[in-house]
Amino acid sequence: MQAVGIIVEYNPFHNGHAYHLQQAKQQTGADCVIAVMSGHFLQRGEPALVSKWSRTRMALAAGADLVVELPYAFSTQKAETFASGAISILESLHTDFVCFGSENGNIDSFTRTADLLEAHESELSALIQQEMKKGNSYPKAASNAFLQLFTEAPIDLSQPNNVLGMSYVAAIKKQHASIKPYTITRIQSHYHDDSLSSSFISSATSIRKAIFDSSSHGDLSKHMPVSTANELTAYKQAHGQFHHWEHYFPFLKYKLLTTPLYDLQRIYEIEEGIEHRLLSYISSATSFEDFLTNVKTKRYTRTRLQRMCVHLLTNTTKSEMQQADPYIRLLGMSKTGQGYLKTIKKKLSLPIVSTVSQCKLKEIDTDIKATHVYSMPFQEPLRSQFMKQEYTQPPIIWP
Known part of the structure; x- marks a missing residue:
């Protein structure tokens, strides 16, 4: 079977x-x-x-x-x-x-790209860091770095499902898994x-x-x-009801307003002083959408902030995630x-x-x-x- x-x-x-x-x-x-x-x-x-x-x-x-x-x-x-x-x-x-x-829809393009990424891993990593220093989010930095390194890229890594697909193929290679990918x-x-x-x-x-x-x-x-x-x-x-972020906003607001700064800093994804930006907007925010709109920056995308907020709600620490x-x-x-x-x-x-x-x-x-x-x-x-x-x-x- x-x-x-x-x-x-x-x-x-x-x-x-x-x-x-x-x-x-x-x-x-x-x-x-x-x-x-x-x-x-x-x-x-x-x-x-x-x-x-x-x-x-x-x-x-x-x-x-x-x-x-x-x-x-x-x-x-x-x-x-x-x-x-x-x-x-x-x-x-x-x-x-x-x-x-x-x-993309072509599996050969994904396998060729995975080979390129593996062969140029250190160069790509350096370019990503350069792009992030310009204030770009990680996804944008990775896409820009990839295009700089490979001017004729086999796949478009600005597309979300291509990114996920590429990650699956790369994980198969990295884990030496016996799984054959299709797209x-x-x-x-x-x-x-x-x-x-x-x-x-x-x-x-x-x-x-x-x-x-x-x-x-x-x-x-x-x-x-x-x-x-x-x-x-x-x-x-x-x-x-169906579940929506706004249903959880009161709990997020309570969490941010009552948690000591040093405990916030232990939460997964809270880095580079972003906790201060979260605290500066949470008191006046009237909804989750309002809060995100104010906190979002070029570097901190909506997705990254939402994941950060989920980890705050679940009190998930850096050490928990690193050991999982x-x-x-x-x-x-x-x-x-x-x-x-x-x-x-x-x-x-x-x-x-x-x-x-x-x-x-x-x-x-x-x-x-x-x-x-x-x-x-x-x-x-x-x-x-x-x-x-x-x-x-x-x-x-x-x-």
Whole structure:
């Protein structure tokens, strides 16, 4: 039995994701689709629209066979670290292939670029530092440095999915993983598009915007599978809301206004005195959007600041993140996924977690904290019930 891995957030699952999942299986001929999915907080430093359990059901309903969580220590990080954790998990699960969406759509371009980056690593690093001294953010500095070093670059590293794809291929090389990479071209809708497409595929960004702009998401039905639409309706009915940064702003404000400066400086991503800038704007900020708009600079992008704020909420320190190792947290399985797991379970190189209440891994503590924070906007007793679920919920068996 062969397996293909996909690295996802599903925030929420839509028709573009369904196309990716189908193409991953079709292009590789794999029998089993393994989705490594971010938990309650995502790579751009945002709370997921709905819980990881709800998104697991979306994935399984659409054809994923095994859904495992990408731990917080990797899911809320820059592309390189995000990819490193996901590839480690897929390699431990003896995944044969990984398939990612990209703006480029040509895997040879990614492998050639990975070879170039490896061969010129020190030169590129020096150029990135020069660019950052000009006040550029790390992503912008890396893109500029790459273009300076390679005037005829095989891929455009200013495009977000190309960057992630490049990070997956580089992680495979660095870890000497046996995974073979594939890529498919993103179709119709771009990653940052914030308006719904006239076709059946729209970006997750535009779908989320439409959800929060209206009390009804009935007009979104053509952009997502029926199973996703039903799951969103059920989640809203059960929890009273979808998750948004503004729901967490009061907690962030409290955290910043009551935490001693030396404790703020221990938080991951808080560097170069940025804590003083955060404190100078938090008192007068009336919303998270207002706060970010004032704090954002050329060097500190919205994404970097959002990740910083997530780490503040979860009280995640530099030492915690530096010591974190990946592990396999099972969220859901189809019968095919169960069968695949049974064949490779004794050969896993990473620890596997089915139910948190029976787990003694230190690394899982950060993910538990993340769930506790994620539940804060709920009213009691829903909040306590949601926190308890983190300990007691076994993997979802589908159907």
